[in-house]
Amino acid sequence: MVRIQDLPRKNFLMPGNAACPGCPETMGLRYVGMALGENAVLVIPASCSSVIQGIYPRSGIGMPILNIVFAAAAAAASGLKAALEIRGLKDAQVVAWAGDGGTGDIGFQALSGAAERNEDIIYICVDNEAYMNTGIQRSSLTPYGAWTTTTWTGKKEHKKDVPLTLIAHRVPYVATASVGFPTDFIDKLRKASKIRGFKYIHLHAPCPVGWRFDPAKTAEVAKLAVQTGLWILYEYENGKFRISPLSRPYRDKSKRKPLVEYIRLQGRFRHLKKSDIAVLEKYVDEMWEFYTKLEEIYK
């Protein structure tokens, strides 16, 4: 794993961006810059990152950006990549940077199309588990029980497993990552940048505003999601599935931190009853059971 001190010093995220305090997306964008450097061009659909860029004619992000309508990130990125390739810019890394809505809901069709066509792009889903840019409405990636402004008594359905659907597309590379573990994310980005074809990285991104926690604790909440076993870091690469080293210990249930440590930091779960927490605990167990089996199948 890359060491922080070996990463490039150049900052691709500059002062003057319009992010909220403690924003996980700015963390993620900084890591994308560190990993891909000058080769990255971003395609951003409607999302918090449309705003975070800052106000025209300036921008707080040191990478070229093509903004695009909500449902079309993967399609616009496909076209942009085709053009750059035809023009001989082979090293260009076209990165679609979309939220959970732009990925798993409104943008799902374009994503599925681009994945099936095996477009040579990196698609990153920055998953803050609700429509944060419009003010915290549920998405299909909002977890069970979470309060949002369209699920006042808590969401009744589980989180949609989008990265699993990408594995079903048999693309060359699918990985999960977390803003709490930058070096793991950067390693995965760098690996993705060397693979031809469609690369998908699902970045877990706890949002202090939408999840109702102290903005100083974004990294802590992100880490707890992994340490409680709720968010599993893995890689699916050319037909092989591997739980990432950072998550591997949590295959053993006794090594996982109690889920309530994660839950009680977040206002969105404040109303949860014991029975609700039990539902989430069962979900964690089931996810581990499933992904352990998947690791055996895709050895």
Add this chain to the structure above:
Amino acid sequence: MPRKILTGNHTVAEAVKLARVQVIAAYPITPQTTIVEKLAEMVEHGEIEAKMIRVESEHSALAAVYGAAAGGARAFTATSSHGLLYMHEVVWWAAASRLPLVMAVVTRAIGPPWNIHVSHEDIMDQRDTGWIISMAEDNQEVLDLVLQAFRISEDERVYLPAMVGLDGFLLSHTAMPVDVPEQEVVDSWLPPRLPRPYVIEPGSGVIMGNIPPDEAFYRMRHSMQRAMYNAKRVIEEVDEEYYKMTGRRYGGLVEFYRCDDAKYVVVLMGTWAGNAKEAADRLRERGIPVGVARIRYVRPFPRERLREKLLGMKGVMVFDRSVSMGRGGPLHAEVVEALEAKPSIMGVVAGVGGVDVGVRDFEKLVEDFVKKVEEEGRVYVNDYWYGV
């Protein structure tokens, strides 16, 4: 110049090939489908050096060619009807991004009920988007308009995307002789696209589309409008250049057919102009001085050209193949404004959903109109629905 027998859709594909388009993305929809099929065949047989993105929807088709245009490539897509409506959001986005791009629109009715036949409601729905919008009368003009669309769209005075409309089935699936210029001739006139007005590529530092102050947004809209007005001049220049290259010209924004000594003029666009012209010929044989003003470009709208020619007419009949519900024919509304309703004007809605309107229909309708104007002196009809 080789002459080929081509359907309208295959003519589009020939023009795309001649224009050396680099990125194509399209989703099949009747009656546009054979464009996608032909282009896929050309790409797979190496007749054209383009990347074909076989997208999963029209929304993605336009988004993909938009991305390609942003990346500096010459890009093309084609659609019809519901496909065009499905991509409507990206239609706006592409225009306001000021990127050169060309799209063929094979005009077709919008459901329900399902109807695959010709209507102009799909293309007329795009008038406010900031695209240059043209309409062909025959397949030769399809070829010429598609080639010219690249030239106009890539002109630095314009930098707006361009649609070329061709009537579903009437042109798309009808074979006609088409003079196809030699590749070298087209190359000398349409050089490879320059990476302008800007390109999204590593190190370019360009960010397209982030939030501006409202005043800046407003100024950007104004600059689009200026570009549209510039396009009027550019379209006429390109028409002349093209004439020097091929010997064909159409008169730019409007084709005026026998209008110089006319007292009555039919205004319309698309394939049925052929029928209107023949009706005008027949009426002239009977001493009724009729001409036809065929709108070639709906956007930018040829307001000045229509005023120059038609303000002094006794009567003007505007035929619309689409309707703005609650108002009437959209072309009619724009002609009325351009002419300040000075001549007698009759708006006719006809042919919607593929209903056939032949030479005899035009002949009778114009004759009746002329008779009414001669008897009453002044006639104004908003939307007469022919045949209902």
